[in-house]
Amino acid sequence: MNRNFAFIGAVALCMGATVSHGATPNAELPAAIYADPPVDPAHPASGQGIQFESHGSLINAQLYQSAGEGVHPTVVLLHGLPGNEQNLDLAQTMRRAGWTVISFHYRGSWGSGGTFSLNNGIDDTKALLALLSRPASASSWGVDASRIVLVGHSYGGYVAARVAADAPALAGVALIAPWDISVDQRAWATLTPARRQSVGLAGFNDVDGRLKGATARSLIDEVMRDGAQFDLTKLAPRLAGRPLLIVTAIHDDDDDKALGLLSSLDRDHAEHLTTEVMDTDHGFNDHRIALQIAVLRWLASLKGAPVLAKERTSP
Secondary structure (H helix, E strand, C coil), rough: CCCCCCCCCCCCCCCCCCCCCCCCCCCEEEEECCCCCCCCCCCCCCCEEEEEEECCCCEEEEECCCCCCEEEEEEEECCCCCCCCCCHHHHHHHHCCEEEEEEECCCCCCCCCCCCCHCCCCHHHHHHHHHCCCHHHHHCCEEEEEEEEEEEHHHHHHHHHHHCCCCCCCCCEECCCCCHHHHHHHHHHCCCCCHHHHHHHHHHCCCCEHHHHHHHHHHHHHHHHHHHCCCHHHHHHHCCCCCCEEEEECCHHHHHHHHHHHHHHHHCCCEEEEEEEECCCCCCCCCHHHHHHHHHHHHHHCCCCCCCCCEEEEC
């Protein structure tokens, strides 16, 4: 989704957040950023296309298995809308750090079966977690079902928060510029129909032709009809006690800054919350290394996580 909704403009820094200006030449870097792990001839790192079923439709996914025998802590990586940016640099980095990673396309997106809707992406993620709860399925994909983390960007960030709120057994959840759909619903409700269409079409200008069963115009209608139920802030009470990372961007729109969620988490005294604000845009286009570092260090802080390889000063 092209995040340029014209009616949103204020820039705000979140309470207690660290502002990152990127990885400097003298920064201490996790080894997974700059070096491949040792090769395990018996159990090498591998990747394969996989599929799973969600509500009668086949979902296309990619499995990144870390080197080493047995199962590994696992990240389910959730892309945004429509999925042009998949954050696969993160997938590769997390695998080098010892994590199995599964990235998939929601129903109706990028060749997956069925039709796309905002609710369907949530149900698809729940279907995958249900599959991973079966020992045979988890083992065949190298997944440690007791240590699963959701990492989501934009729409995927909302999906991660929504699913995690109902899945207390998850090891943690990371929200990268999470889209609070209710913010747009409330703002668009104040606009004339013509202005709403103009703003919405600009924001969804990369959607048409990429999603089955959904277009920019149908998504505008879905936001207006159902947007109130996609209120990120209302998830705060169920996320406050969880290991949680929220990374936002200064040059993003307010609907992707988790402003309400962060305020509520602050009021709820969320003890396991890590926040970071980066001086970049919605896609973190000039902060990809900084984003990887933030995610790797947070993952390493989780219980049972692989030890982050020794850091060094970059050349």
